[in-house]
Amino acid sequence: MAKSGDRPRAVTESALSTLDFALDRGSPVPLYHQLAQQLEAAIARGVLAPGNLLGNEVDLSVRLGLSRPTVRQAIQSLVDKGLLVRRRGVGTQVVHSRVRRPLELSSLYDDLEAAGQGPTTRVVRHETVPAPAEAAAALGLAGGSEVVLLERLRRTHNQPVALLCNYLPCDLLDLDDARLESTGLYRMMRSAGITLHSARQTVGARSATASEAARLDEKVGAALLTMERTAYDDTGRTVEYATHVYRASRYSFDFQLLVRS
Structure with a gap:
């Protein structure tokens, strides 16, 4: 049952006024496709945020000077992509888009911020612990050596996206929870x-445990993407061993593949 605080938010007039629908009626690109592309770009930038209502097709067609079938076709193409949803008695609503992230050495926080996803972080655990065998081996430490353990929950648009677990050498840098929750590692x-x-x-997949499901707002056994990373600085020092899990329903990696000559 929806809570009173979860009511869909209408798109404000100021949000709509920032959308520059530059429709070229002389272009070979169909008008519905031009409209769909521009609505999709607005969603990607966060101008149209998850939960916003677009209004009905009649109003939108009048505002843009388009036929109702053209607007309906544009909206349907975004419904098919999972960016919009039609709700009976509510209207057409923006939904949470999937986070698409390039597979490169970058910060999830930086990637989400650059994509206009509005990342936030909650520190779940931050303490010094004996390194597990995998972390000790990755960091080049003797078994049982102390390391800094960070566990953080990353969210976008108030929805959990990833649970991040990082092991760092104790002498690497000074960390405090306030900075960890306001920026990226x-x-x-x-x-x-x-x-x-x-x-x-290494990228993989597995089912969510009960603890992970509770934190990521998923069902136990839901599909999760996994990422295990060992990172090095420009001197060759190992600076991080990370094991992250991501909601498969909200997240994907993008690969660029080249033919080997």
Whole structure:
């Protein structure tokens, strides 16, 4: 049952006024496709946020000087992509788009911020612990050596996207929860003079545990994407061993594949 605070938000007039629908009626590109592209770009920029209502097709067609079938076709194409949803008695509503992230050595926080996703972070755990075997091996430490353990919950548009677990050498940099919740870990490393150079990364998938499901607002057994990364700075020092899990319903990696000559 929806809570009173979860009512859909109508698109404000100021939000609509920022949308510059430059429709070229002389273009070979169909008008419905031009409209769909511009609505999709507005969603990607966050101008049309999850939960916003677009209004009805009649009003939108009058505002844009388009036929109702053209507007309906544009909206349907975005419904098919999972960016919009039609709700009986509510109207057409923007839904949470899937986070698409390039597979490269970058910070999730930086990627989400650059994509206009409005990332926020909650520190779940931050303490010094004996390194698990996998973390010790990745960081080049003796078994049982102390490391800094960080567990953070990353959200966009108030919805959880990823649960991040990082193991760091104790002498790497000073960390405090306030900064960890206001910016990204890699940005903090750069500020401390650490230059990231390369990483080894493995991407996989598995089912959510009860704890992960509760934190990520998923069902137990839901599909999760996994990422294991060992990162190195420009001196060759190992600076991070990370194991992250992402909601498969909200997240994907993008690959660029080249033919080997």
